[in-house]
Amino acid sequence: MTTLAEIETAADALTATEKQQLLLYLAARLRAQGKSLPETPLLAREKPGDWMAEDEAAMRRFHPGA
Numbered sequence: 001m002t003t004l005a006e007i008e009t010a011a012d013a014l015t016a017t018e019k020q021q022l023l024l025y026l027a028a029r030l031r032a033q034g035k036s037l038p039e040t041p042l043l044a045r046e047k048p049g050d051w052m053a054e055d056e057a058a059m060r061r062f063h064p065g066a
Helices: 004-012 016-032 041-045 048-062
Strands: none
Touching: none
């Protein structure tokens, strides 16, 4: 495999366990090179309290009185 597209296609064929192993391998390689890992986009943009409040509000809409 020589292109990122080929690597992505191969990664899609992996089992969930193999994908986790690949992710851990890549994270270790980045750290070994002194690079930081990217932030998780969902949690980086929102504070946990914000998404918890949104989730609770949605639950109240579906289950009034809860």
